[in-house]
Amino acid sequence: MAVAHSLIANRRLWTFHGGIHIPDEKSLSNGAPIAPIALPSRLVVPLQQHIGAPARVIVAVGERVLKGQMIAEPTGLVSAPVHAPSSGTLVAIESHPIPHPSGLMAPCAIIETDGEDAWAELPPPMTDYPQLDPELIRERIRWAGVVGMGGASFPTSVKLSPGTDRHIHTLIINGAECEPYISCDDRLMRERSGHIFEGVRIMHHLLGVKQVLIGIEDNKPEAIEEMRLALAETDMHTYTEIVPIPTLYPSGGEKQLIRILTGKEVPTKGIPAQVGIVCQNVGTAAAVADAVLEGRPLVSRVVTVTGRAIANPRNLEVPIGTPASDLIAHCGGYRETPRKLVCGGPMMGFALRDADTPITKATNCVLALTPEESPAPGPALACIRCGRCAQACPANLLPQQMYWHARAKDLDRVQDYNLFDCIECGCCAQVCPSHIPLVQYYRYAKTEIWSREQEKRKSEQARARHAAKQARLERQEQERQAKLRKQKEALAAKAKAQAKPETAAKQQASAASPTETANDS
Amino acid sequence: MLTAILAIAALAVLFGLMLGYSAIRFHVEGDPIADQIDSLLPQTQCGQCGHPGCRPYAEAVARGDDDINKCAPGGEATILAMADLLGREPVALDAEEKLPAVAFIDPERCIGCTLCLQNCPVDAIVGAAKQLHGILSKECTGCELCLPPCPVNCISMVPVTEEISGWRWPFPSTPLKETAKSQPERAAA
Ligand code: SF4
Ligand code: SF4
Ligand code: SF4
Ligand code: SF4
Numbered sequence: 037m038a039v040a041h042s043l044i045a046n047r048r049l050w051t052f053h054g055g056i057h058i059p060d061e062k063s064l065s066n067g068a069p070i071a072p073i074a075l076p077s078r079l080v081v082p083l084q085q086h087i088g089a090p091a092r093v094i095v096a097v098g099e100r101v102l103k104g105q106m107i108a109e110p111t112g113l114v115s116a117p118v119h120a121p122s123s124g125t126l127v128a129i130e131s132h133p134i135p136h137p138s139g140l141m142a143p144c145a146i147i148e149t150d151g152e153d154a155w156a157e158l159p160p161p162m163t164d165y166p167q168l169d170p171e172l173i174r175e176r177i178r179w180a181g182v183v184g185m186g187g188a189s190f191p192t193s194v195k196l197s198p199g200t201d202r203h204i205h206t207l208i209i210n211g212a213e214c215e216p217y218i219s220c221d222d223r224l225m226r227e228r229s230g231h232i233f234e235g236v237r238i239m240h241h242l243l244g245v246k247q248v249l250i251g252i253e254d255n256k257p258e259a260i261e262e263m264r265l266a267l268a269e270t271d272m273h274t275y276t277e278i279v280p281i282p283t284l285y286p287s288g289g290e291k292q293l294i295r296i297l298t299g300k301e302v303p304t305k306g307i308p309a310q311v312g313i314v315c316q317n318v319g320t321a322a323a324v325a326d327a328v329l330e331g332r333p334l335v336s337r338v339v340t341v342t343g344r345a346i347a348n349p350r351n352l353e354v355p356i357g358t359p360a361s362d363l364i365a366h367c368g369g370y371r372e373t374p375r376k377l378v379c380g381g382p383m384m385g386f387a388l389r390d391a392d393t394p395i396t397k398a399t400n401c402v403l404a405l406t407p408e409e410s411p412a413p414g415p416a417l418a419c420i421r422c423g424r425c426a427q428a429c430p431a432n433l434l435p436q437q438m439y440w441h442a443r444a445k446d447l448d449r450v451q452d453y454n455l456f457d458c459i460e461c462g463c464c465a466q467v468c469p470s471h472i473p474l475v476q477y478y479r480y481a482k483t484e485i486w487s488r489e490q491e492k493r494k495s496e497q498a499r500a501r502h503a504a505k506q507a508r509l510e511r512q513e514q515e516r517q518a519k520l521r522k523q524k525e526a527l528a529a530k531a532k533a534q535a536k537p538e539t540a541a542k543q544q545a546s547a548a549s550p551t552e553t554a555n556d557s
Numbered sequence: 558m559l560t561a562i563l564a565i566a567a568l569a570v571l572f573g574l575m576l577g578y579s580a581i582r583f584h585v586e587g588d589p590i591a592d593q594i595d596s597l598l599p600q601t602q603c604g605q606c607g608h609p610g611c612r613p614y615a616e617a618v619a620r621g622d623d624d625i626n627k628c629a630p631g632g633e634a635t636i637l638a639m640a641d642l643l644g645r646e647p648v649a650l651d652a653e654e655k656l657p658a659v660a661f662i663d664p665e666r667c668i669g670c671t672l673c674l675q676n677c678p679v680d681a682i683v684g685a686a687k688q689l690h691g692i693l694s695k696e697c698t699g700c701e702l703c704l705p706p707c708p709v710n711c712i713s714m715v716p717v718t719e720e721i722s723g724w725r726w727p728f729p730s731t732p733l734k735e736t737a738k739s740q741p742e743r744a745a746a
Contacts, residue, residue, distance in 0.1 A: 134721075138719075138724040140720070142721055445728070476726065476729040477729055480726045483726045484725050484726075484728075486725075487725045488634075490722070490723050491723075495600035498600035498602065498679050498696070498698045499600045501681075501696060502610065502678050504680070505678060505679065
């Protein structure tokens with residue numbers, strides 16, 4: 037303990053540009069321990085809950101599945117499998133709304149649970165992992181379908197294999213949980229700190245880093261204390277440090293946290309590995325421990341159910357695929373009709389249009405806001421060029437300029453201002469005195485650019501196929517011509533051959549005529 | 558000083574020669590303007606512009622023989638892009654904009670005549686004489702050229718279902734009228 041404290045006292049912290057102070061609203065939900073939820077009769081498990089290629093179903097419809105059984109396998113390097121969150125029957129693979137701002141449907145595996153919650157046979161625990169080939173451990177993490185649980189849902193096994201050409205020296209564990217209302221990581225750190233450290237130890241081993249920094253915002257003193265106590269019980273304090281950081285939104289952004297803890301700037305459009313750092317969320321660490329030490333795939337997660345419209349806000353341990361409405365019901369339902377149901381936090385989340393939308397690996401919060409909590413914003417006024425947005429932007433961008441170009445639909449210019457470095461944190465819109473929905477413009481511009489790139493690829497493909505067809509037609513035409521010519525020649529030759537005996541006969545008949553013989557030869 | 562000037566001058570001459578040489582050596586055949594226009598066209602190859610495909614239309618526009626507002630599948634976005642490229646004023650589309658769709662062959666009714674297959678500009682139809690034909694919907698550009706030749710009228714166009722990967726956040730409604738800042742999704746529904 038003493039060692040850890042002295043280290044903390046010495047650690048220098050940096051600040052990132054901008055950021056805003058907003059009421060954290062955490063006390064609404066962080067008082068009660070994580071509770072289990074009754075198993076729903078129907079689970080809707082999306083086949084793509086990660087960034088990368090979608091998983092491919094490997095179980096036939098109608099088959100019985102067991103909890104933890106893989107029902108869809110990864111289809112590429114950057115991909116993740118999906119496991120049955122409980123035992124039952126796979127009744128269908130069909131389109132169902134998933135948590136996504138579009139509200140569109142995507143393929144999901146529908147499982148009717150049998151209530152037994154019977155586990156499939158699991159792979160053996162790898163308690164001796166320090167002696168094992170790191171590739172085996174990564175393979176296990178990949179098999180378990182572990183993805184980043186802070187919201188990005190990037191396959192963890194990929195992030196844990198940064199390649200030999202990159203020297204990774206620091207592992208940062210993100211326990212900042214900077215977004216208001218959300219408290220699942222807070223509860224996880226308070227209740228399962230030992231588990232988190234097991235996961236951290238495994239990741240430390242896999243990456244071979246010199247130091248591990250665990251950043252926690254100082255509005256979570258209980259979590260900081262609990263994590264410190266747990267750390268003191270391990271032998272990890274020689275390389276691990278719990279670092280309380282000032283509460284300032286969005287300190288939990290990957291690049292912002294790296295800046296606070298190390299002073300390093302991740303290059304624009306770059307990734308942390310470029311500056312020798314890998315960042316993982318505390319929930320991900322716990323999932324890694326489950327996978328490696330217990331052979332358990334990722335089939336459930338902790339979700340914060342909160343907002344003043346919820347009767348008893350709290351954190352729940354929820355099987356993946358449980359409808360959001362079940363979570364709300366478990367927390368006593370609505371106290372009053374919410375103005376808005378949000379998936380994620382109030383700053384970076386998106387509206388849930390359908391309360392039956394299932395919980396996925398990336399869902400950290402279901403938020404039901406009352407009209408008082410989220411009043412309809414005033415009408416947007418013209419930009420007065422006050423520059424407050426630029427002061428608040430944690431990514432050091434020029435939100436006002438991006439807004440002008442996005443509004444003019446000038447997608448090239450808006451990219452000149454590093455649009456893709458925008459983390460959509462909403463600080464700029466929050467401080468804008470003209471109530472301009474700035475983030476909406478950036479989201480529009482980003483997705484419009486992606487979609488145009490996709491269309492471009494498609495039209496390139498069509499062009500190539502059209503050109504190939506034309507080339508083929510031309511070749512066929514040439515071949516036909518060639519054939520025709522050959523046939524003609526053959527015909528001519530035949531005619532000649534037929535004509536020859538005649539001429540020969542003629543010649544014999546009129547051998548005296550020298551002109552004809554000359555003509556013939 | 559003199560050597561420096563001479564050195565720079567020599568370098569300038571050298572680079573000039575190199576540039577001149579590469580301009581001749583690596584000269585690209587074809588019409589670069591037509592190429593650029595062609596790259597903006599959607600490559601549906603439908604002929605709605607009155608030309609037998611996107612490339613011929615691009616060439617016609619490059620020659621100044623046709624307007625920039627004839628491509629229906631490209632819609633407003635293509636007109637704007639062409640206007641931008643050619644420095645012309647954007648004009649309204651001279652056709653109706655359609656929602657993206659792909660062709661579908663009714664397997665019950667297809668007689669395997671191969672007529673549609675011959676007409677598909679991008680080889681998106683697979684089949685053989687007297688065999689059921691099928692459409693590779695990923696490759697189909699929705700040009701509708703396969704519809705008229707079918708003697709039993711068994712090909713129909715089905716709208717493309719919107720996929721999450723190609724989904725776009727809606728453009729925020731005009732600032733002054735903006736009211737529901739936090740609910741763009743609903744506006745889009
Ligand atoms: S904060 Fe709003 S009004 Fe001020 S410069 Fe930025 S966009 Fe314009
Ligand atoms: S939403 Fe984007 S532009 Fe606005 S403050 Fe955040 S990072 Fe900066
Ligand atoms: S209308 Fe457009 S898509 Fe169709 S052939 Fe002409 S340029 Fe191509
Ligand atoms: S299948 Fe029909 S609609 Fe589709 S590209 Fe071919 S001809 Fe056009």
